Amino acid sequence: MSIRSIILISTLCLSACAGSGKIIIPAETEDTATSDTDTSPTDTGIVDPIDTATTDTSDTVDTEPVEVPITCDFSWTFQAPQDYEFYAIGDTVDATVQLDNLNDYTDFTMRWENRGGEILAESTIDGTGQALYTGTEYSSTKGLHTIYARVVTPQGPCDTRIEKSLSVCNAHILEDFTTESTNWVTRGDAYWDPNGWVEMTGTGQGKNGAVYNKVESIASGVASIRFTLKTGNGMNGGADGFAFTIINVPTTTELENWIAQANSGGGMGYGVGGASGGFTGDALTVEIDTWHNTYNGSNEFHTDPTTNSHIAITKNADPGEHLVYFDTPNVEDFQPHDLRVDIVPSNIKVFYDGSEVINENPQLAFKGGQMFFSGSTGWATNHHIFDNLEIYHDCQ
Ligand SMILES: [Ca+2]
Numbered sequence: 001m002s003i004r005s006i007i008l009i010s011t012l013c014l015s016a017c018a019g020s021g022k023i024i025i026p027a028e029t030e031d032t033a034t035s036d037t038d039t040s041p042t043d044t045g046i047v048d049p050i051d052t053a054t055t056d057t058s059d060t061v062d063t064e065p066v067e068v069p070i071t072c073d074f075s076w077t078f079q080a081p082q083d084y085e086f087y088a089i090g091d092t093v094d095a096t097v098q099l100d101n102l103n104d105y106t107d108f109t110m111r112w113e114n115r116g117g118e119i120l121a122e123s124t125i126d127g128t129g130q131a132l133y134t135g136t137e138y139s140s141t142k143g144l145h146t147i148y149a150r151v152v153t154p155q156g157p158c159d160t161r162i163e164k165s166l167s168v169c170n171a172h173i174l175e176d177f178t179t180e181s182t183n184w185v186t187r188g189d190a191y192w193d194p195n196g197w198v199e200m201t202g203t204g205q206g207k208n209g210a211v212y213n214k215v216e217s218i219a220s221g222v223a224s225i226r227f228t229l230k231t232g233n234g235m236n237g238g239a240d241g242f243a244f245t246i247i248n249v250p251t252t253t254e255l256e257n258w259i260a261q262a263n264s265g266g267g268m269g270y271g272v273g274g275a276s277g278g279f280t281g282d283a284l285t286v287e288i289d290t291w292h293n294t295y296n297g298s299n300e301f302h303t304d305p306t307t308n309s310h311i312a313i314t315k316n317a318d319p320g321e322h323l324v325y326f327d328t329p330n331v332e333d334f335q336p337h338d339l340r341v342d343i344v345p346s347n348i349k350v351f352y353d354g355s356e357v358i359n360e361n362p363q364l365a366f367k368g369g370q371m372f373f374s375g376s377t378g379w380a381t382n383h384h385i386f387d388n389l390e391i392y393h394d395c396q
């Protein structure tokens with residue numbers, strides 16, 4: 001009753017779709033109009049053989065000017081969106097393209113095209129050489145879509161165009177934990193805090209907790225995972241850390257079993273793979289690790305890649321498998337920090353407090369699965385708080 005978790009599945013369909021569930025693409029209308037325009041010269045061409053030479057004159061009058069693409073000795077680039085930016089189906093897409101510095105942009109326009117070269121929209125180019133697109137032509141169906149931008153000069157359209165990829169996703173999860181939700185199940189020392197977040201441990205020693213979602217699972221492939229984290233105010237220097245994991249197991253029963261087996265301390269309540277336990281499947285974890293572990297085989301099953309506090313992506317529920325990481329010396333300041341992890345076809349991008357800190361290709365095949373938060377303390381302690389979970393997935 002209190003869940004804020006929303007899956008925006010084909011929201012557009014509520015008003016725009018027939019019973020088939022298919023989405024009516026607004027662009028189709030424009031596509032048709034465009035091809036109408038395009039076919040008019042062809043129509044005239046069909047008449048030509050009948051009318052023979054006498055109609056040649058009217059032919060040139062009737063026919064719309066034939067566009068001859070020209071070579072443009074200037075360039076233009078996308079300023080927004082970023083590569084593979086995430087949208088739910090039907091979201092407005094805003095794009096900005098900047099032209100090279102020219103003396104005069106009078107009568108220059110920008111064409112926004114699809115892969116096949118159809119014109120989906122046109123816009124002006126302002127006095128600074130900037131062209132703006134705002135619309136839903138590229139976000140009406142799920143998938144990895146591409147915006148193509150072609151400059152049209154007073155002498156004709158340029159014979160090249162630039163492109164930008166977008167991720168349009170069928171599912172968009174929003175959970176702000178303002179109220180206690182029956183969709184989320186707490187285990188161990190974790191609890192929902194009436195202040196409007198979930199806490200994994202509290203500041204006691206030897207705590208270990210988890211919160212998992214029993215309703216929704218995450219699709220494989222492209223996805224964007226975002227949340228707010230807050231840690232600190234502990235003792236003995238602060239530890240151990242907390243994590244958000246998507247583990248590819250089919251049932252919540254299995255999920256429960258693995259959570260119950262996960263190592264505390266350096267395992268941060270998710271360590272069940274590799275030297276940490278018997279899990280051999282696929283998982284992806286975003287960990288916020290505030291304690292440097294060194295392998296000893298008895299209660300420490302991996303060595304961390306840095307002695308500093310760090311945020312890392314690990315795989316297969318193995319806290320020793322750091323795919324990518326970055327140092328976060330300030331993370332235990334007990335202030336909220338925003339984390340965003342984009343898994344796109346060519347790389348993983350991580351943004352910390354809005355700044356890109358990782359853009360690498362660790363060759364990860366994201367398999368999706370079931371999601372849970374976890375965290376633990378040891379001799380040293382901290383609060384381990386998560387809030388404002390947002391996930392775009394099911395984008396391919
Ligand atoms: Ca650690």
Ligand SMILES: [Ca+2]
Nearest residue numbers: 289304312319
């Ligand atoms: Ca680590």
